[in-house]
Amino acid sequence: ENEKRLAQALERQHTLLTEYRSLGGDQYPQKVREVLRGLGLKEGEEDKPINTLSGGQKKLIGLAQLLLSKPDVLLLDEPDNHLDLAGKQYLERFIQSYPGAVVIVSHDRYLLDAVVTHIAELDAGILTTFSGDYSSFILDKQQRMARQDELYHVQQRQIARIEVAIKRYALWAKTYDSEKFAKRAKAIQNRLDHMDKLERPLLERRRMDLKLHGWRGSQKVLEFRHVGKSFGQRKVLENVSFTLHHGERVGVIGPNGAGKSVLLRLALGTLIPDYGDVITGPSVTCGYYAQEHETLDPEQMVLDTVRLAGNMSESSAVALLGRYLFDYRMCSQKVKALSGGERSRLQLLLVVLSKANFLLLDEPTNNLDIASAEVLESALTEFEGTALIISHDRYFLDQVVDRLLVVQDGSVVSHPGGYSEWLTNG
Ligand SMILES: Nc1ncnc2c1ncn2[C@@H]1O[C@H](COP(=O)(O)OP(=O)(O)OP(=O)(O)O)[C@@H](O)[C@H]1O
Ligand SMILES: [Mg+2]
Missing domain, CATH: 3.40.50.300 (P-loop containing nucleotide triphosphate hydrolases)
Structure with missing residues (x-):
C-alpha cells in the first residue's frame, strides 16, 4: 500500500520537475519579470494587485501569460483594445512571429491588415471565409455586393416584363375567349413562380442613432x-x-x-x-x-x-x-x-x-x-x-x-x- 503511494508520489514529482525545467527552472521568475518589462510594465508595478492596474496594463498581463505558456492555438478576443501605440506594435510583431495558429477578433483595420492571412466574417449567424487581409476582403465584398445588386435589378426588370406579358395574354384570352391565350398566360405565370428570385443585397446596415444635446454653460x-x-x-x-x-x-x-x-x-x-x-x-x-x-x-x-x-x-x-x-x-x-x-x-x-x-x-x-x-x-x-x-x-x-x-x-x-x-x- 505504502509502496504504491511512494511510486505515485515519485512519478508526480518527476512530471512536475520536467514541467518546471521546461518552463525555465529557477530562471522562471526572472524570465517573467523580463517579459513584463519588455511589454512596458514599469519597475515596481509587477507586485501590484491586478485590480489597481490601468486598462492597458491588465491587457499586457494577459499577453504575458500567453507569451510564457506558448499554446498551439491562440484565441484573442479584441487584444488590441486599451493598448497604446507601443503595445499595439508589440502585439503585431508577437502575432506575426507566433509559430502556432492565431485566431483574432478585432475591429482595428490597421492591425488586421498587418497580421492576418484569412478573414472570417460572422453576420446574422452565417460565417463566410476569405483568403487575404482586411482591405482586400472589404474590396472583394463591395464588388460582390455591387454585382449582386446589379443582378438583382436586372432580374427585377425581367420580372416586370413577364408580368406585363401575363396581363396581356390574360386580357386577350378574355376578349377573344381563347383557350390558347389563357394557357399561355398560365404557362408564363408558372415560369415566374418557379424562377430563382435573387434577394436584394443589404448595402447599408442599420446604424445606431446617437445625438448628443449639449447646452452652453460656463465659459x-x-x-x-x-x-x-x-x-x-x-x-x-x-x-x-x-x-x-x-x-x-x-x-x-x-x-x-x-x-x-x-x-x-x-x-x-x-x-x-x-x-x-x-x-x-x-x-x-x-x-x-x-x-x-x-x-x-x-x-x-x-x-x-x-x-x-x-x-x-x-x-x-x-x-x-x-x-x-x-x-x-x-x-x-x-x-x-x-x-x-x-x-x-x-x-x-x-x-x-x-x-x-x-x-x-x-x-x-x-x-x-x-x-x-x-x-x-x-x-x-x-x-x-x-x-x-x-x-x-x-x-x-x-x-x-x-x-x-x-x-x-x-x-x-x-x-x-x-x-x-x-x-x-x-
Ligand atoms: N486605485 C489605485 N491604486 C493604486 N494604483 C493605481 C490606482 N489607480 C491607478 N493606479 C496606477 O496609476 C497609474 C495610472 O493609471 P491610469 O489608469 O490612469 O493609466 P492610463 O493612462 O489610463 O492607462 P491605460 O492606457 O492603460 O488605460 C498606473 O500605474 C496604475 O497602476
Ligand atoms: Mg486608462
Whole structure:
C-alpha cells in the first residue's frame, strides 16, 4: 500500500520537475519579470494587485501569460483594445512571429491588415471565409455586393416584363375567349413562380442613432491648478495645470499606465488630488464614460438601467434602446450578458440621457464596430458642449479633436491640433 503511494508520489514529482525545467527552472521568475518589462510594465508595478492596474496594463498581463505558456492555438478576443501605440506594435510583431495558429477578433483595420492571412466574417449567424487581409476582403465584398445588386435589378426588370406579358395574354384570352391565350398566360405565370428570385443585397446596415444635446454653460469648463496625485510610492501626476474652455474637443493620449484615467477621475471628482485644485465651472454637468464600464451594474436588467437613468416609462425605454440597436429580447437581459460592443452602446446611451454639457470619455471606441465609431465621431462633432476624450484610436482622434493633452512621466502638455499633426511635429 505504502509502496504504491511512494511510486505515485515519485512519478508526480518527476512530471512536475520536467514541467518546471521546461518552463525555465529557477530562471522562471526572472524570465517573467523580463517579459513584463519588455511589454512596458514599469519597475515596481509587477507586485501590484491586478485590480489597481490601468486598462492597458491588465491587457499586457494577459499577453504575458500567453507569451510564457506558448499554446498551439491562440484565441484573442479584441487584444488590441486599451493598448497604446507601443503595445499595439508589440502585439503585431508577437502575432506575426507566433509559430502556432492565431485566431483574432478585432475591429482595428490597421492591425488586421498587418497580421492576418484569412478573414472570417460572422453576420446574422452565417460565417463566410476569405483568403487575404482586411482591405482586400472589404474590396472583394463591395464588388460582390455591387454585382449582386446589379443582378438583382436586372432580374427585377425581367420580372416586370413577364408580368406585363401575363396581363396581356390574360386580357386577350378574355376578349377573344381563347383557350390558347389563357394557357399561355398560365404557362408564363408558372415560369415566374418557379424562377430563382435573387434577394436584394443589404448595402447599408442599420446604424445606431446617437445625438448628443449639449447646452452652453460656463465659459471656463475645467481648470487644474498645480495638481498632484500618487499611489504609494508611485507618483502618477505632478504639478499639472491646464484649462478647458466651452466648446473645445480635447483628446488625452499617453502610454499605458501614464495616468490618463486618473486624470479623468480627478476631473469628475471621484478621486481627490493629493495637492492642488480641480475646479469645474458653475453651470457644468458631467457625463462620464468609464473605460471598463465600471458605471454599469452587471446584475441590472438592460431595460431597468435605461428606465431608471432616464426616469421614463418602459415603452419609451424600449423605443430608445431600439435606436441603439437593442432588440426587445436584449432589453430583458442582464447587463453582464451583453457583448463588449453592446455595453459600449448602452454606456453611450446613458451619457446621452445624462444631458451633460461636459463629456468625459475614457476610450469610448474600444469594442465599438467601425460603423458605430463613425456615428460617435459625427455626434461629437455636432455636440454643443465640451468634451475631454481619452483614446488610442488615431483615426478617431483625427476626426474629432482640435487639441491634445499628452500625459507622460507625470506631466501633462497641451498641443494644438489632432493626432497626426502631433506625430509629425513631435
Ligand atoms: N486605485 C489605485 N491604486 C493604486 N494604483 C493605481 C490606482 N489607480 C491607478 N493606479 C496606477 O496609476 C497609474 C495610472 O493609471 P491610469 O489608469 O490612469 O493609466 P492610463 O493612462 O489610463 O492607462 P491605460 O492606457 O492603460 O488605460 C498606473 O500605474 C496604475 O497602476
Ligand atoms: Mg486608462
